[in-house]
Amino acid sequence: MKNVQKQKRANKSLPFFFRDEFKVSFVIIFISFALLITTFTFDIVPPILNRGIQPATFPKALLVLIIVMTLLIYYLATKNPWKVQKKLPKSFFLTLLSFFIFVVISKTLDFFLAISALSIFVSYYWGEKRIFYLLLVGIIFPVIVFVFFETILGLRFPPGIITNIYYS
Amino acid sequence: MDNLLLMMAPLFSSKLLLVLFFGTLFGLILGVLPGLGPTTGGALILPFTMTLDPLSAIVLLTSIYCAGTYGGAITAVLINTPGTPAAAATCLDGYPLAQKGEAGRALGMATVSSTVGGIFSVIILVFFAPILAQLAYEFGQPEYFALAIFGLTMLASIGEGSPIKNLIAGAFGILISTVGKDFMTSIDRFTFGINELTEGIGFIPVVVGLFAMSEMLTQSTLINQVFNRIALKAIKLPSKDDYKKTWKTILRSSGIGSFIGVLPAEGGTVASLIGYSEAKRFSKNPEEFGKGSIEGIAGAEAANNAATGGAMVPTLALGIPGSATTAVILTGLIIHGVRPGPDLFREQPDFLYGIFGAMLIANVLFFIFGFFGAKIFARITLVPNKILWPMIFAVSVCGTYSLNQSIIDVWIMLFFGVLGFFMRRYGFSVVPVIIGLILGELVEGTLRQSLVIFDGNWLMFFTRPIALTFFILSLIALAFPLIRAKKIKK
Numbered sequence: 018m019k020n021v022q023k024q025k026r027a028n029k030s031l032p033f034f035f036r037d038e039f040k041v042s043f044v045i046i047f048i049s050f051a052l053l054i055t056t057f058t059f060d061i062v063p064p065i066l067n068r069g070i071q072p073a074t075f076p077k078a079l080l081v082l083i084i085v086m087t088l089l090i091y092y093l094a095t096k097n098p099w100k101v102q103k104k105l106p107k108s109f110f111l112t113l114l115s116f117f118i119f120v121v122i123s124k125t126l127d128f129f130l131a132i133s134a135l136s137i138f139v140s141y142y143w144g145e146k147r148i149f150y151l152l153l154v155g156i157i158f159p160v161i162v163f164v165f166f167e168t169i170l171g172l173r174f175p176p177g178i179i180t181n182i183y184y185s
Numbered sequence: 186m187d188n189l190l191l192m193m194a195p196l197f198s199s200k201l202l203l204v205l206f207f208g209t210l211f212g213l214i215l216g217v218l219p220g221l222g223p224t225t226g227g228a229l230i231l232p233f234t235m236t237l238d239p240l241s242a243i244v245l246l247t248s249i250y251c252a253g254t255y256g257g258a259i260t261a262v263l264i265n266t267p268g269t270p271a272a273a274a275t276c277l278d279g280y281p282l283a284q285k286g287e288a289g290r291a292l293g294m295a296t297v298s299s300t301v302g303g304i305f306s307v308i309i310l311v312f313f314a315p316i317l318a319q320l321a322y323e324f325g326q327p328e329y330f331a332l333a334i335f336g337l338t339m340l341a342s343i344g345e346g347s348p349i350k351n352l353i354a355g356a357f358g359i360l361i362s363t364v365g366k367d368f369m370t371s372i373d374r375f376t377f378g379i380n381e382l383t384e385g386i387g388f389i390p391v392v393v394g395l396f397a398m399s400e401m402l403t404q405s406t407l408i409n410q411v412f413n414r415i416a417l418k419a420i421k422l423p424s425k426d427d428y429k430k431t432w433k434t435i436l437r438s439s440g441i442g443s444f445i446g447v448l449p450a451e452g453g454t455v456a457s458l459i460g461y462s463e464a465k466r467f468s469k470n471p472e473e474f475g476k477g478s479i480e481g482i483a484g485a486e487a488a489n490n491a492a493t494g495g496a497m498v499p500t501l502a503l504g505i506p507g508s509a510t511t512a513v514i515l516t517g518l519i520i521h522g523v524r525p526g527p528d529l530f531r532e533q534p535d536f537l538y539g540i541f542g543a544m545l546i547a548n549v550l551f552f553i554f555g556f557f558g559a560k561i562f563a564r565i566t567l568v569p570n571k572i573l574w575p576m577i578f579a580v581s582v583c584g585t586y587s588l589n590q591s592i593i594d595v596w597i598m599l600f601f602g603v604l605g606f607f608m609r610r611y612g613f614s615v616v617p618v619i620i621g622l623i624l625g626e627l628v629e630g631t632l633r634q635s636l637v638i639f640d641g642n643w644l645m646f647f648t649r650p651i652a653l654t655f656f657i658l659s660l661i662a663l664a665f666p667l668i669r670a671k672k673i674k675k
Contacts, residue, residue, distance in 0.1 A: 055377075075363065076374060079359055102610060111405075139574065139575045140571050144408060154575040162580060
């Protein structure tokens with residue numbers, strides 16, 4: 018309890034634009050506002066076809082509701098600040114980076130290779146240094162999953178340097 | 186009598202028995218592993234169910250639900266970490282009792298009370314779901330709209346965390362459901378010129394992303410966490426004395442759990458906390474709570490498993506999920522072309538009673554597996570995250586890809602994984618997003634169709650007694666957190 022109060026006090030001592038409640042509210046409102054503007058570009062249905070409300074009305078109402086509620090949580094947070102979150106460790110950013118690497122490899126090289134690379138990368142940075150286990154998570158298990166999906170579920174994976182060899 | 190025979194059907198089908206066996210086993214494993222649980226596990230298994238017929242698919246998901254909810258207790262007792270959020274209250278007394286060298290007794294009580302709670306809730310399900318479905322025949326579009334709003338406000342009010350944040354998350358879920366072609370006019374919304382988005386954002390990428398991938402990112406922040414494990418010699422059935430002490434608590438918590446489960450909220454988690462606090466309130470020895478009270482374990486475990494059957498009531502009768510896992514089960518029903526609601530009760534009683542029967546059998550099966558295999562399941566927690574999560578990633582990616590054979594779905598899953606992580610970090614529950622996504626089409630569709638019926642007059646909603654009742658209940662639900670906060674201040 019004392020710890021939470023300490024964390025809350027620490028948050029209050031920061032300038033408002035560094036506080037979590039401001040950053041989170043700002044991001045939500047910014048994205049909602051951008052989407053709200055997008056709704057004005059939706060096609061308008063002629064009155065004869067339009068029964069009830071226009072297709073843009075419902076998302077507009079939702080976005081306004083989200084903005085209003087976000088302003089409300091920010092207002093409440095000025096009275097009762099959120100506790101300061103611990104800094105994210107390096108392993109989190111490396112995992113996030115591995116997601117990005119997965120997207121790049123799956124798009125440019127090969128889907129299977131991307132899974133394999135991510136599995137080895139994540140396992141290694143999470144502390145696994147034994148070669149057998151790295152091979153298990155990076156090659157043996159993805160092969161089992163690949164073959165299972167390919168043969169039992171009849172799935173065809175997207176073409177790539179390794180999948181092309183398999184399919185040919 | 187006919188319905189009873191239909192409930193027994195899974196017992197006479199070797200295929201369904203096999204599905205039940207694997208579902209229960211898999212559910213237990215998922216429940217035992219912290220960070221997984223029946224919701225994430227259900228989401229992971231969802232693409233695989235496409236190879237099964239609808240009944241087998243739903244039986245698989247429901248057996249995972251029942252067994253996974255119980256499985257969380259094993260980890261809660263032995264390593265003081267709830268395997269599932271619903272087992273959080275079990276830690277409070279389960280672990281202290283295990284520290285006293287009575288892990289077997291604690292797990293025995295957890296197993297018995299979970300089974301009783303689960304069976305009790307299936308009985309509630311069998312009796313109340315058809316009644317609720319019958320009532321739903323009176324519902325038109327305005328009533329369904331009001332009901333969906335009530336469901337979302339209940340989620341905000343009873344669910345964990347800030348009610349306003351829950352409402353924002355629910356509204357965001359509904360917003361995701363508007364992506365793609367408008368179902369009434371075929372006009373593109375939020376597609377940004379990407380062809381793959383015209384069909385909308387699928388349930389599976391969002392569910393797997395928000396539950397499995399966000400959990401993977403959460404686990405990446407906990408890789409140095411060390412658990413103190415307590416060795417389990419053997420599970421012990423509760424003694425006569427324990428039964429005497431707890432039978433009232435088990436029955437009360439079963440009732441509480443079933444009732445909370447029926448409400449559209451976070452099911453087992455809320456149920457177990459209320460079951461636990463009520464057990465303490467009625468106990469002759471409240472001072473023992475938190476120090477290894479057997480009543481505390483019984484109260485929490487009976488309630489969280491009773492919520493499973495309760496949560497299935499609105500899911501099957503109205504198509505409104507009662508918990509996060511039933512939201513996944515509802516997704517399973519939708520992708521298998523089964524439309525929950527009153528018509529399901531009239532047109533497919535064999536399907537429905539097959540599910541009821543399967544849930545009953547799953548409760549008996551997890552009792553047997555739990556009783557004889559708890560020691561083995563406890564060892565599963567020894568699988569290190571550095572091996573487990575890369576494997577879960579491979580399954581998640583292939584499972585998500587398999588549904589539409591679309592790489593975009595995989596990227597959407599990763600996006601929602603990152604989003605889910607930050608949502609949880611800043612206190613936004615991801616459950617309302619899923620429920621909002623599932624209810625989104627219902628909310629918008631019924632609203633727009635109602636406005637067509639009412640010729641655009643919004644006030645007409647309040648002339649319908651059932652819809653008006655739901656709106657009033659929604660207001661009460663929204664006011665509830667304020668009243669609760671004032672009471673706590675006093």
